[in-house]
Amino acid sequence: MSATILDGKATKDAIFEELRPRVAKLVEQGRAPGLATVLVGDDPGSQSYVRAKHNDCAKVGIKSIRKDLPADVSQADVEAVIDELNADPECTGYIVQLPLPKHLDAGPLLERMAPAKDADGLHPISLGRLVLGEEAPLPCTPRGIIELLRRHDVELNGARVAVVGRGITVGRPIGLLLTRRSENSTVTLCHTGTKDLASEISRADVVVAAAGVPKLITPDMVKPGAAVLDVGVTRTDDGLAGDVHPDVAEVAGFLSPNPGGVGPMTRAMLLTNVVEAAERNLG
Numbered sequence: 064m065s066a067t068i069l070d071g072k073a074t075k076d077a078i079f080e081e082l083r084p085r086v087a088k089l090v091e092q093g094r095a096p097g098l099a100t101v102l103v104g105d106d107p108g109s110q111s112y113v114r115a116k117h118n119d120c121a122k123v124g125i126k127s128i129r130k131d132l133p134a135d136v137s138q139a140d141v142e143a144v145i146d147e148l149n150a151d152p153e154c155t156g157y158i159v160q161l162p163l164p165k166h167l168d169a170g171p172l173l174e175r176m177a178p179a180k181d182a183d184g185l186h187p188i189s190l191g192r193l194v195l196g197e198e199a200p201l202p203c204t205p206r207g208i209i210e211l212l213r214r215h216d217v218e219l220n221g222a223r224v225a226v227v228g229r230g231i232t233v234g235r236p237i238g239l240l241l242t243r244r245s246e247n248s249t250v251t252l253c254h255t256g257t258k259d260l261a262s263e264i265s266r267a268d269v270v271v272a273a274a275g276v277p278k279l280i281t282p283d284m285v286k287p288g289a290a291v292l293d294v295g296v297t298r299t300d301d302g303l304a305g306d307v308h309p310d311v312a313e314v315a316g317f318l319s320p321n322p323g324g325v326g327p328m329t330r331a332m333l334l335t336n337v338v339e340a341a342e343r344n345l346g
């Protein structure tokens with residue numbers, strides 16, 4: 064058996080095609096969406112992600128604004144940039160690229176962002192609204208995972224989903240999305256304290272591997288035919304390594320590769336959040 068590839072790159076391109084006319088309509092109505100990024104320091108990975116986001120904006124016609132700050136920028140200077148973006152009418156949504164250098168206190172900076180301009184869906188107000196079931200921008204990676212599964216007709220209704228990793232960007236929020244009535248999945252959140260990871264994984268119809276541990280998910284753990292999403296990335300001496308062992312492709316029914324899976328979907332959902340927020344503001 065060889066898994067059907069959940070092609071995040073092609074799906075992202077399809078979503079961009081759908082966004083383009085919506086952006087054009089907003090521009091016509093004088094309400095052009097604008098995405099800003101705040102990038103601190105010169106980490107090559109972060110720089111390449113941010114560059115990709117600006118290229119994406121150009122592709123769908125969204126104006127983009129770059130705020131690149133030196134690695135040794137002060138907390139007060141980042142605060143000033145956040146205040147500036149909160150007040151800038153050309154910026155309808157923005158992100159502060161994570162992780163920030165250790166000398167900066169990320170929590171207060173993220174809370175300082177205007178919730179109405181939260182493009183990541185990771186502002187405490189947005190996460191609170193997600194818990195409450197109120198309308199809010201949704202966290203991009205979990206939303207991208209669900210959209211990728213939906214567009215490949217992978218059943219979520221009643222499905223057993225094993226999530227591995229309890230991080231704030233993926234593991235923690237994805238359970239909130241998947242247990243809404245619209246998804247209706249049963250979610251098990253696994254982490255380093257999980258006693259028998261293999262047995263949890265073996266029961267799952269869908270596995271979301273977001274632990275950041277290379278090759279953590281091996282073929283023997285996976286139920287034949289399950290959908291497996293490789294979300295974690297680790298930089299190793301041999302290049303980028305995902306959380307899923309390549310041989311899982313022989314057992315799984317569906318597999319999202321890494322790269323080429325959830326990463327591009329995260330970017331597609333970032334732009335979707337920006338467009339939706341601009342549409343909401345139109346009333």
Ligand SMILES: Nc1nc(=O)c2c([nH]1)NC[C@@H]1CN(c3ccc(C(=O)N[C@@H](CCC(=O)O)C(=O)O)cc3)C=[N+]21
Nearest residue numbers: 111112158159160161162183322323324326327329330
């Ligand atoms: N505030 C904030 N929001 C984020 O959404 C955020 C962040 N900080 N910090 C870092 C992580 C990571 N992340 C990725 C997005 C796209 C790809 C992506 O498109 N990757 C391509 C490959 C890109 C390459 O080759 O470098 C792929 O998987 O095919 C990867 C990683 C967003 N993050």
